[in-house]
Amino acid sequence: MPYQIKQNLRKYFIMGSQNCNDDPVRVLESAVKAGITAFQFREKGEGSLTGDAKLELGKQLRAICRGYHIPFIVNDDVSLVDTLDADGIHVGQDDQSVDELRNLFPDKIIGLSVSNASEVAKSPIHLVDYIGAGPIFSTRTKSDAKSAVGVEWIATLREQFPNLPIVGIGGITTENAASVISKGADGVSFISAITMTEDIKEAVRQL
Numbered sequence: 001m002p003y004q005i006k007q008n009l010r011k012y013f014i015m016g017s018q019n020c021n022d023d024p025v026r027v028l029e030s031a032v033k034a035g036i037t038a039f040q041f042r043e044k045g046e047g048s049l050t051g052d053a054k055l056e057l058g059k060q061l062r063a064i065c066r067g068y069h070i071p072f073i074v075n076d077d078v079s080l081v082d083t084l085d086a087d088g089i090h091v092g093q094d095d096q097s098v099d100e101l102r103n104l105f106p107d108k109i110i111g112l113s114v115s116n117a118s119e120v121a122k123s124p125i126h127l128v129d130y131i132g133a134g135p136i137f138s139t140r141t142k143s144d145a146k147s148a149v150g151v152e153w154i155a156t157l158r159e160q161f162p163n164l165p166i167v168g169i170g171g172i173t174t175e176n177a178a179s180v181i182s183k184g185a186d187g188v189s190f191i192s193a194i195t196m197t198e199d200i201k202e203a204v205r206q207l
């Protein structure tokens with residue numbers, strides 16, 4: 001794996017066309033130029049693309065990440081991993097199992113969401129490359145998001161897993177990102193902090 005996962009989690013941008021008011025290709029280009037360290041293609045939810053249109057957008061976004069040497073991770077959609085030659089996949093508790101994914105993709109990055117202790121207890125944490133912890137703050141971006149768990153969830157995970165790469169997610173903004181890092185996260189992941197800002201360069205700098 002050519003990436004140093006902890007460093008690459010530092011400013012982890014997630015996005016699909018449904019999140020963007022502007023052209024998603026331009027949004028990602030601005031974000032990578034501004035210094036994001038990883039990208040997740042999450043074409044999901046109301047207004048999202050499907051079929052060939054999703055694939056075509058994925059190809060364009062994948063090419064941008066390749067050009068800037070940042071990991072391109074797909075959300076949920078296992079079929080896209082090989083088709084887009086993604087660097088990895090992010091799944092949640094209700095998606096394809098990590099055990100199956102690790103068998104399918106021994107050398108890819110696998111990220112898993114965990115929101116509470118019981119999810120941790122039933123997850124094969126030893127098989128994943130990083131965990132997404134959240135929602136740390138309340139979010140309006142994901143309609144089925146759980147209730148906010150707060151920054152203490154990061155501290156709890158860090159105590160239990162001193163070396164595991166951890167990224168916070170959910171409601172993370174330029175104002176609160178530092179509080180997530182201060183509790184032990186390796187990085188922050190965010191959608192609206194970039195897709196809803198007027199100034200992507202400045203938002204990435206502050207994040």
Ligand SMILES: Cc1ncc(COP(=O)(O)OP(=O)(O)O)c(N)n1
Pocket residue numbers: 014040042044075076090091092093094095111112113131132133134142167169189
């Ligand atoms: C980095 C990161 N963390 C958590 C999630 C959420 O994944 P999931 O619970 O599977 O929800 P969806 O994103 O699939 O709606 C994530 N995508 N990325």
Ligand SMILES: Cc1nc(C(=O)O)sc1CCOP(=O)(O)O
Pocket residue numbers: 014113132133134135136138139140141142145146169170171172189190191192193
């Ligand atoms: C995709 C996603 N997953 C979450 C989780 O808690 O697992 S919260 C979330 C949405 C993050 O968007 P924003 O940065 O705009 O709040």
Ligand SMILES: [Mg+2]
Pocket residue numbers: 075076090091092095
């Ligand atoms: Mg999922």
